[in-house]
Amino acid sequence: MRLVWFRNDLRCHGHTPLTQALAGGDPVIALYLLCPRQWDDHDVAPLRRWYVLESLLELGDTLAAKGIDLHVLDAGDFDGAVDTLADFVAEQGVREIFCNREYPLNELNRDRAVARRLEQYGVRLHGFDDGVLVPPRTLSTGKGTPYTVFTAYKKRWDQWMDDADPGALPAPAWPASSGASKKGRFYGRDRVEALRDGLDLPDTLTAPWQPGETAAYRQLYDFVEHQLGDYKRYRDFPAEPGTSGLSTALSAGTLAPLDAYLAARRALADSGAREGAATWIGELAWRDFYRQIMHRFPQLATGAPFRPETRLLQWHDNDAHFQAWCEGRTGYPLVDAAMRQLVRTGWMHNRLRMLTAMFLSKHLFIDWHRGERFFMQHLIDGDFASNNGGWQWSASTGTDVAPYFRVFSPIRQSHRFDPQGRFIARYVPELAELDDESIHEPWKQPLLCPDYPAPIVAHKGVKEFVQQAFRQAGDAWRQQENGQ
Ligand SMILES: Cc1cc2nc3c(=O)[nH]c(=O)nc-3n(C[C@H](O)[C@H](O)[C@H](O)COP(=O)(O)OP(=O)(O)OC[C@H]3O[C@@H](n4cnc5c(N)ncnc54)[C@H](O)[C@@H]3O)c2cc1C
Structure with a gap:
């Protein structure tokens, strides 16, 4: 058997x-x-x-x-x-x-x-x-160490994929007796239904999602046919349906990464879709990258930051600020719209995951672990490797980090990636009546949005503060290492 x-x-x-x-x-x-x-x-x-x-x-x-x-x-x-x-x-x-x-x-x-x-x-x-395109122990640097910088990893990953030139897996050879006359049994179906019913989720949360592999493959082919070509152009704009929305299917395995890759690779042959397809394949490589990082640095699963000196950062323990972030009440419209999207739909756009994670770990200077956990508690695509990798990138504690002096401005990101404020208006209705300019900085129009909070922290000075905190942690770490 x-x-x-x-x-x-x-x-x-x-x-x-x-x-x-x-x-x-x-x-x-x-x-x-x-x-x-x-x-x-x-x-x-x-x-x-x-x-x-x-x-x-x-x-x-x-x-x-x-x-x-x-x-x-x-x-x-x-x-x-x-x-x-x-x-x-x-x-x-x-x-x-x-x-x-x-x-x-x-x-x-x-x-x-x-x-x-x-x-x-x-x-x-x-x-x-x-579960991956390239298994996590396959690629190493010339020194035999794991890749910790994405660009170098991606270069090697591309070569490996080109050399391997994988084709689709053959369909399973089902037993000859399959068919209506000899159906299999589904033992434990009742238990699965009972667990599902016990979750007692509102329809508003579940209705937008279509579980199962049939829906996942349909979504893949729809995306490749209608959106992939424009992926590079629209993927950073949360008001647009610019990304695949396939992270849930990939993370629960209702879609095989290889089938996603092969569908995009076929599109490379089409000059109109080539750029979008190549960019999208790069995202699949990010997914592999974080899996190999998690696998080769198992201490990450115990809560350790990738850069050990960042363990000494003196995070702020401000529960009121954390709560405001969780509830989308920071006073920064795009951050708040994003957090409300997460809680209301169970999903958040990638650009906004970076923005909100950076806001928590830099502007509020709250320990990124708290945000990582809150994301897992809400995300339908919650996945340890990608979530931990994304959080540590944003908090500048991880591999291939956003340098610690890089701090996204929530106002500039808002102007750039939601220029007409359409995404903000969808999730922060208190601001829907503001014009294209004021919707990004509502504090300039306090009479028009009385129900919306003022910013809980100022953007000005954050970069300098974070720089100093990282420098101090680095110094303290070096002293510890030198046994002083
Ligand atoms: C703080 C933070 C937390 C994150 N948490 C998760 C998580 O729990 N689960 C998760 O699947 N992704 C996570 N990501 C990565 C990324 O945000 C999502 O995969 C993406 O938003 C999913 O949307 P999509 O399927 O439309 O992506 P697309 O843009 O269509 O990309 C295609 C696929 O590539 C993969 N991918 C895309 N971007 C990334 C990335 N930066 N890192 C790893 N894989 C990527 C995903 O599987 C995605 O479905 C996180 C990113 C950040 C910055």
């Missing part, structure tokens, strides 16, 4: 473990382990849980229609997963397990424990890397 263990890869397309397991001719069953306590530990947003559970329901139905049984078992957390899997394997007489690798620390520790346990049963484990 062969087992396909689905984890963060809730799809049948572009799924090597499934394809390989089915290639052998032996009977195949599938498994998914629910770990709600792990979700709690990892601050997984309710909306993301909903997306995963709905996608799992679709996966179970698809597998059943193809004659494959899916068993969904409640393991509680990752420790429980080891025991639950071992019992299941023994009970079902499984001889081989096929799954995709996961790279965050807790997932790695779970998999190490699984491997040790299964060895006792003589079960063979086959791991694959469909």
Whole structure:
């Protein structure tokens, strides 16, 4: 008996473990382990849980229609997963397990424990890397060290992808008996539905999202056909539908990164779409970059900053400021619109993630970990590697950082990336009546927007303050290192 263990890869397309397991001719069953306590530990947003559970329901139905049984078992957390899997394997007489690798620390520790346990049963484990385009240990600098600067990584990544020249995975060879006459069973469907219903989310939050691989692939092909060519031009403007919105599908694995890459690569041949496609492929490389960083610097998963000296920064502990940031009441319209977008929709545009993260960590000088956590608690695409990477980039504590003297001006960003204030007006209706100029600086028109707060901090002086704080932390670190 062969087992396909689905984890963060809730799809049948572009799924090597499934394809390989089915290639052998032996009977195949599938498994998914629910770990709600792990979700709690990892601050997984309710909306993301909903997306995963709905996608799992679709996966179970698809597998059943193809004659494959899916068993969904409640393991509680990752420790429980080891025991639950071992019992299941023994009970079902499984001889081989096929799954995709996961790279965050807790997932790695779970998999190490699984491997040790299964060895006792003589079960063979086959791991694959469909969650990334280039597996995290593949590329190293000439000195054998991991890349920590994106531009150098990307150059090597491009070469590797060109040399590998990957093609689409063959479709799985479903059992001959599949079809209406021999449907598979979906064990544990009730438990998945109960967990989903227990989330009790308002329709307004879930309605805009379409979980499952069918919707994810449709969204990919729509994006490639209609928007990819203009991606470079519009991707920084949050009022436009300029980006793919595929981060949720990629992070929950309802879409294979390889299929996303191949669709964009085909578009490179079209001169009208070439620039957009090349830029978009660069974003997929960022995704791989942060995964290799997380994998090769596992201390990041324990909360460590990438640059150790930044541990000595004396963050401000201002709860009122943090609360104002969370609620979109900082008095800076684009920051507030972005934070309200996050809470209201479970998603935020990339430019605004950078802006709001920089605002929290530089203007308010609040520890970036608090913001990282708040994002995870709300994002439907919450993903440790990309979120931690994005936060540390913005806070200037990470790899390839925005230099610490770079501080986005919330006013300038607003003029540049939301020139008519259309995005602001959508999420901050108190400002909707202001003209194109005043909407970026409403404090200049206090009589027209009485319900909107004044800025909670001034922009002026932030850069100098942050520079000094980083310099002091660096000096203190060097003294510590020299044992003074
Ligand atoms: C502070 C901060 C936190 C972030 N948290 C997350 C997160 O939890 N989950 C997440 O998936 N992305 C995160 N990102 C990256 C990025 O903002 C989102 O991936 C992007 O906004 C998703 O929109 P999209 O799918 O329309 O992207 P597109 O512009 O269409 O890009 C295509 C895909 O490339 C990947 N990608 C794009 N930009 C980045 C990036 N900077 N880093 C890594 N991958 C990228 C995503 O998978 C995305 O779906 C974060 C960025 C910052 C600055």
